[in-house]
Amino acid sequence: MSPVVKTACTRDCPNTCSLLAKSEGGRVIALYGDPDAPTNRGRVCRKCPGFVKRVHDPARALRPLLKVNGAFEPVSWDLALGVLVEKLGRLAQTQPESILYYQGFGSRTALKLLNRRFFNLLGPITTTKGTICGGAGQGAQDLDYGARISHDVRDHENSSMMVLWGRNPSVTSLNLLPVMRSLQSKGRPVVLIDPVHTASVSLCSMWLAPRPGTDAQLALALSRLVLEAGAEDREFLENRCEGFSAYKEMVFSEDLAARAAACDLSQEEVKALAQTLMAHKPVSFVLGWGLHRWRESQVTIRSIDALGAVVGSIGVPGGGVSQGFEEYQPYDWSVWGDELRPNRRRLFMPLLGEELEKADPPIEAALFTAGNPAATLPDSRRVQAALRRIPFMAVSGHFLDDTASLADLFLPATTFLEEDDVVAAYGHSYVCPVNPAIEPLGESRSDFDLFMELGRRFGFSDYVKPKEEWLKIVLAPTLQLGLSLEEIKAGGAWQPDVPHVPFPDRVFPTPTGKFNLIGEFTPPASYDPERRFALMSVSPKEWLCSEIHPFPRPKILPVTVNSAVAESLNIAEGEEVWIRNSQGRLRAQARLDPELRADVAVVPRGGWDMDGCNVNVLTQAVLTSVGDGTAYFESRVDLEKIESS
Ligand SMILES: Nc1nc2c(c(=O)[nH]1)N[C@H]1C(S)=C(S)[C@@H](COP(=O)(O)OP(=O)(O)OC[C@H]3O[C@@H](n4cnc5c(=O)[nH]c(N)nc54)[C@H](O)[C@@H]3O)O[C@H]1N2
Ligand SMILES: Nc1nc2c(c(=O)[nH]1)N[C@H]1C(S)=C(S)[C@@H](COP(=O)(O)OP(=O)(O)OC[C@H]3O[C@@H](n4cnc5c(=O)[nH]c(N)nc54)[C@H](O)[C@@H]3O)O[C@H]1N2
Numbered sequence: 164m165s166p167v168v169k170t171a172c173t174r175d176c177p178n179t180c181s182l183l184a185k186s187e188g189g190r191v192i193a194l195y196g197d198p199d200a201p202t203n204r205g206r207v208c209r210k211c212p213g214f215v216k217r218v219h220d221p222a223r224a225l226r227p228l229l230k231v232n233g234a235f236e237p238v239s240w241d242l243a244l245g246v247l248v249e250k251l252g253r254l255a256q257t258q259p260e261s262i263l264y265y266q267g268f269g270s271r272t273a274l275k276l277l278n279r280r281f282f283n284l285l286g287p288i289t290t291t292k293g294t295i296c297g298g299a300g301q302g303a304q305d306l307d308y309g310a311r312i313s314h315d316v317r318d319h320e321n322s323s324m325m326v327l328w329g330r331n332p333s334v335t336s337l338n339l340l341p342v343m344r345s346l347q348s349k350g351r352p353v354v355l356i357d358p359v360h361t362a363s364v365s366l367c368s369m370w371l372a373p374r375p376g377t378d379a380q381l382a383l384a385l386s387r388l389v390l391e392a393g394a395e396d397r398e399f400l401e402n403r404c405e406g407f408s409a410y411k412e413m414v415f416s417e418d419l420a421a422r423a424a425a426c427d428l429s430q431e432e433v434k435a436l437a438q439t440l441m442a443h444k445p446v447s448f449v450l451g452w453g454l455h456r457w458r459e460s461q462v463t464i465r466s467i468d469a470l471g472a473v474v475g476s477i478g479v480p481g482g483g484v485s486q487g488f489e490e491y492q493p494y495d496w497s498v499w500g501d502e503l504r505p506n507r508r509r510l511f512m513p514l515l516g517e518e519l520e521k522a523d524p525p526i527e528a529a530l531f532t533a534g535n536p537a538a539t540l541p542d543s544r545r546v547q548a549a550l551r552r553i554p555f556m557a558v559s560g561h562f563l564d565d566t567a568s569l570a571d572l573f574l575p576a577t578t579f580l581e582e583d584d585v586v587a588a589y590g591h592s593y594v595c596p597v598n599p600a601i602e603p604l605g606e607s608r609s610d611f612d613l614f615m616e617l618g619r620r621f622g623f624s625d626y627v628k629p630k631e632e633w634l635k636i637v638l639a640p641t642l643q644l645g646l647s648l649e650e651i652k653a654g655g656a657w658q659p660d661v662p663h664v665p666f667p668d669r670v671f672p673t674p675t676g677k678f679n680l681i682g683e684f685t686p687p688a689s690y691d692p693e694r695r696f697a698l699m700s701v702s703p704k705e706w707l708c709s710e711i712h713p714f715p716r717p718k719i720l721p722v723t724v725n726s727a728v729a730e731s732l733n734i735a736e737g738e739e740v741w742i743r744n745s746q747g748r749l750r751a752q753a754r755l756d757p758e759l760r761a762d763v764a765v766v767p768r769g770g771w772d773m774d775g776c777n778v779n780v781l782t783q784a785v786l787t788s789v790g791d792g793t794a795y796f797e798s799r800v801d802l803e804k805i806e807s808s
């Protein structure tokens with residue numbers, strides 16, 4: 164009989180689904196949902212079967228490769244590590260700041276805390292700051308609540324209404340689908356707010372498509388209608404909030420007509436949503452990461468937090484403005500070892516191209532793990548040019564993607580199906596086992612094995628420890644709460660210290676103990692207003708970020724636009740178009756959707772530059788003003804039919 168192991172998906176996705184992996188003769192032959200897991204309960208998403216193919220894809224790079232005269236040649240691990248240790252060792256002695264470590268978002272398991280520890284032991288090297296994922300939301304909620312703490316996914320069943328705001332659960336949040344269905348079966352509305360006509364629209368009871376980036380106006384309009392009706396949570400606003408009078412003044416500074424016009428919704432739509440909010444309490448607001456990708460994301464998110472306060476959602480069962488969980492919550496963060504190097508240099512990840520150009524001293528050697536910055540960072544051509552200038556670049560990954568192909572040294576990494584680890588989630592609070600379904604393929608090595616070997620070669624004797632010992636150290640805070648590693652490894656467990664309902668006493672970890680209401684709002688100016696379309700590079704259903712696999716990778720980027728707008732531009736379904744802006748242009752294939760807003764062009768994110776599918780050729784590198792996130796969606800474009808000659 165083929166062995167079956169319990170494991171979990173470690174891909175960068177909020178669901179962190181518990182899985183069963185079946186193998187035969189060193190191959191994974193099936194991967195499916197663990198029916199015993201309380202999170203995904205046997206379900207998996209469209210990406211899951213692809214992971215098996217990805218692991219065994221003939222294109223996977225399974226040997227260390229060294230670039231000689233511009234071409235990769237297979238070398239032994241011993242030689243590869245020798246080269247890496249020589250470069251890092253020499254620079255660590257002379258100018259540690261000229262070493263860069265870049266840890267991507269590809270995999271954030273417990274043992275991956277040790278990657279950064281190695282570099283902290285090595286010296287005051289350069290690393291990154293800021294994020295290309297969810298920093299803006301975190302920063303915004305820290306301002307309001309003092310800490311970003313979401314309602315447990317199990318608490319959403321207590322909601323009388325759910326508002327999904329800038330989230331696409333049909334693609335990215337499988338675990339929310341049963342809750343959405345269950346609420347609706349009891350007559351409880353599930354509302355979607357998204358400028359894009361996504362696959363989630365048909366799963367919801369109401370859909371509002373505001374002008375992208377203007378959601379704060381909608382939230383303020385809704386607050387005004389609730390306050391005018393006297394349906395607000397006055398006790399909370401007056402006694403548990405800072406800044407109610409300034410907030411109220413801001414809310415009443417514009418009328419409904421002006422706000423509705425600003426977010427390009429009809430007054431009737433806004434009123435209908437306000438009525439629904441007032442008729443169904445408690446409301447859970449569930450935010451997505453789409454909201455984070457605007458320069459002034461914090462205004463949007465803080466306005467939604469404030470709306471949550473107005474309708475009485477804060478600190479009550481079935482309420483909340485939930486945005487995600489701290490995936491490092493179960494771990495002892497001191498393992499990172501950052502206190503060893505408090506003043507080291509950090510380059511902004513969202514601005515990496517420019518940061519590398521300016522770096523003084525310049526980066527001489529870099530190691531990239533679990534990231535594909537040449538494709539996933541904004542303004543990617545500038546990033547690529549800067550990466551090319553790094554004299555020695557090492558990449559640990561799975562495929563020779565846009566980043567790996569620029570490397571001087573490639574180190575083959577294992578996938579999660581070959582790893583022994585533990586993983587927590589940013590979409591729920593269940594800690595999951597990562598158990599190997601198969602032995603590492605080819606010569607691939609886990610990050611853990613790579614870094615332990617580097618530690619050994621550098622003589623970091625306290626660093627080099629067996630895996631189980633490190634797991635117990637990293638997980639110490641959780642194990643102290645009574646869970647055992649054996650229990651986690653046998654199928655997972657809920658984190659004991661995560662509340663179902665945060666802030667139940669309505670006291671907040673802010674300086675005053677009160678919830679901070681946003682008090683200032685200047686409508687953000689559009690970044691590139693003369694261009695017709697907001698370029699919405701959203702999560703594709705079939706793959707995750709740049710981990711495209713293994714069906715022949717698309718060689719042309721699909722772009723979806725409104726049908727009438729396409730017609731006015733003389734563009735028909737399937738025709739080729741240029742998507743262009745001041746940064747560059749990309750060839751794409753038009754898809755038409757009559758229900759899409761007229762001012763958006765929607766493309767899947769994560770495509771590779773070598774396939775001509777990398778949308779980040781066109782995205783500007785702009786930091787969010789709070790949280791050091793990346794304002795990918797500020798970029799605007801025009802479309803133009805490519806006339807066949
Ligand atoms: N299949 C699949 N799953 C994934 C991923 C993937 O690439 N593919 N990526 C993973 C990662 S890294 C993350 S961070 C999560 C992301 O999970 P989600 O946040 O659910 O996904 P996104 O597609 O990034 O954004 C969600 C929606 O936000 C909308 N949006 C953008 N701007 C605005 C705005 O101004 N207002 C409003 N109301 N909506 C807006 C977009 O149109 C989009 O449909 O998913 C994870 N899961
Ligand atoms: N235009 C646009 N761009 C975006 C976004 C957007 O909305 N629009 N969203 C952004 C978001 S939310 C995110 S999270 C980022 C993600 O961007 P990245 O951090 O670059 O992550 P991935 O694209 O998932 O690439 C991960 C790489 O690491 C490798 N890998 C996976 N697991 C491991 C491992 O355990 N060890 C090692 N050594 N390698 C591993 C994979 O093979 C893959 O090559 O993209 C961002 N880019």
Ligand SMILES: [Mo]
Binds near residue numbers: 268296
């Ligand atoms: Mo992300």
